[in-house]
Amino acid sequence: MTLDDIPDHDDLSDALREDRPLRKARAYRIRFAVDGLKFRKLEVPDPIPLGRQILAAAGCNPNDNFSLFAILASGDFEDIRLDEPFDLRARGAERFVAFQTDRDYKLTLDNRQIEWGKPAIAGAALYKLAEVDDDEAVFLQKRGGTDQLVEPDDLMDLNEPGIERFITAPRPDATCIIVINSRPREVEDRHVTFEEVVKLAFPGAHDPNVIFSMTFRHAASKPHAGELAAGGFVKIKKKGTVFNVTRTVQS
Template identity: 80%
Template sequence: MTLDDFPDHDDLSDALREDRALRPTRAYRIRFAQDNLDFRKLDVPDPVPLGRQILTAAGCDPRDGFSLFAILPSGDFEDVRLDEPFDLRARGAERFVAFQTDRDYKFTLDDSQLEWGKPAIGGDALYKLAKVGEHEAIFLQIRGGTDRLLEPDDLVDLTEPGIERFITAPRPATTCVIIVNSRPREVDDRHVTFEDVVKLAFPGSHDTNVVFSMTYRHAASKPHAGELAAGGSVDIKKKGTVFNVTRTVQS
């Protein structure tokens, strides 16, 4: 098989959603933004590109002082150095953002004024800073409008004019969508148990010789992926946490 026999690209977003490995192809499609969070599709020729390869593919000159970050599934930013390989097949990051700046960004969180060294902040970082309670949430105050509920996997652009103001308040009732054995299911809680997911995957009663096993990915809690055993639980994202449940009958 020659390179001409390969498809034009494989989309990392599709691979993550379908829970599969990247396919051999001519290019690998990621999402890239520059100096903001307006992501566009970008093809890179290597599944383990260097930071400078990503910048070059985006039309940015690596010599112009760009800082490049990979946005992990948790919403955390990870520095990608110019000559550091980044394995698209293993890291689960589909979004990359480059900034040409060295300034700090100010925001308020409840009654405290804080500074952040990156032009965007993830909800996960805000929740850690605020140390919110189990039934609390963080909101971005919208002057003259409705405050925006933030989840751990959300991102907020700090480059907009003015200082962003975040507050903690009681969490409203919300409906989340999880994927159970490739089917979307609605749940009314951000915290789901092994037993909750089993009921969604295999409704009804079961004989005592039936054993269930379960894996999950894209969870809000850490670890973000793994195996879940009976009696266990995870915090899910508002949309996109995936569960695979298998049923085995023991003889």
């Protein structure tokens, strides 16, 4: 292979998905995030970069109190020191996260060791790390008590003494409260359809000439606000999603 034959980059995500070793390339593409889990593509020139090389490639000054972690295939976080080499070819890690902090907070998620660089972690981040199905949820274990259900909108404090331990388990059935035309209504499902909201707003039979229009806000799904059309649905919050439904008679 000549220098002209060497590709510009090889993507670690592609290599893992295709179950193959990294190919020789001018750069190696990983996924990188700062202070959270919003990952972006990042290229490093060496298949065995130092921690400081990964930070420098991301535009982060290694001297600015950054902690760097690799998220291993097991889901565990591994601390990468500035002058420690990390072999991309052998470790099976495609995602790296850095925190600008002088303190790391330890927690576990289904017995996976996670180190977080902030004194609180969003429920949404826990769900992203857990990769749970829609019928599962994240819980904070309470020793000697009832485990606390964690919703994506929650912010979990990591300043408490000891290591916070989170687990995933089937989501319990729970009633949700939505507001339709200024009136609270109870629903059993976190996914509410246009037709279900219409029935709650205007019970009973409807003249075929009646047309309904609907807007929503404070939804759990994205976008969090907008218009909902017939046949559509939104994922609601446990409490606080608002719908406004109007009806007009078509002449």
